[in-house]
Amino acid sequence: MSKLKFILVVLVGYLCCCCIAQAEPAKSLAADPVLEKRMLRLTEELRCLVCQNQTLADSHADLAIDLKNQVREKLASGMSEQEVIDYMVQRYGDFVLYRPRLFAATWLLWFGPLLLLVLGFGFLIWKLTKHRTEAALEMTEADRQRAVEMLYEEPTDLKGNV
Amino acid sequence: MKRFIFPLGVFVILLGFLGIGLRLNPHEIPSPFIGKAAPAFNLSQLHDSAKTISPQDMRGKVWLLNVWASWCGSCREEHPVLMNFSRQNIVPMVGLDYKDTRVDAQKQLIEEGNPYQLSAFDEDGRVGIDYGVYGVPETFVIDKAGVIRYKYIGPVTPEVLAKKLLPLIRELNRV
Secondary structure (H helix, E strand, O other): OHHHHHHHHHHHHHHHHHHHHHHHHHHHHHOOHHHHHHHHHHHOOEEOOOOOOOEOOOOOOHHHHHHHHHHHHHHHOOOOHHHHHHHHHHHHOHHHEOOOOOOHHHHHHHHHHHHHHHHHHHHHHHHHHHHHHHHHHHOOHHHHHHHHHHHHOOOOOOOOOO | OHHHHHHHHHHHHHHHHHHHHHHOOOOOOOOOOOOOEOOOOOEEEOOOOOOEEOHHHHOOOOEEEEEEOOOOHHHHHHHHHHHHHHHOOOOOEEEEEEOOOHHHHHHHHHHHOOOOOEEEEEOOOHHHHHOOOOOOOEEEEEOOOOEEEEEEEOOOOHHHHHHHHHHHHHHHHHO
């Protein structure tokens, strides 16, 4: 009986240890799910400088992990999202922003596609109106007469005989 | 024939853009630090954890800050260039040992030679982040007033040293 008890105690103790051991590593991540969500949302707006075409949130580069820790810390210490972004821009320049800021040098970047669209439409309209006026101009009464003749008269051979 | 001129023109312009794009190095990101004061830090020295080092100590001198690590392959590439620079005794060079262990870093400096007057030990990479470091090696040129004047990303080659760093150092030393 006491032997069975002993085994039970050991088993329960073992299970408890397992639970604790498994819970431990996850704890730091899930410590504050709200904070974690804010951090992830913010780092999705920031570029990883090592991989460049990945967001900080996506990247597993060493530096990206360090920077994510920094962002987490700054947010936890009460910094606002904008302040954290300013902190990053101060260190890594506008390049870290996935959404470039609007200033003189980025006007073309922001409005270039719109400009191309407007130019394209302009070109299209110009071409169409030119085509229409040309068509209207070319068609004189004599031309019309000739067209009617060609369409409705009996076919003629080369000598003009019917 | 005439109708081909317009598309050809567009093609040539595109080709021009592509040509320029290919010559650019996407890893050379313009540093926002140029013309700004070097961020302050107070780190322990690599060789003596009891002593500290700060950019404030270098005031009045033109100096280089070279970010390196023993685990960094390209740092080995630039090492002979730095050794050569150090032997000429032009301006002091401070090493920032980035995310490293003291043992590994010291071992490497003993084995391969130490080009640095002083070495700061940035174990967790915090100071690196404050300097906008994203790939070692990186080299900063800092003037007498403590303002960052130039940043070079990647291993310093003899050519970079001769054409970019040395002329700038000479100019800054004259002021």
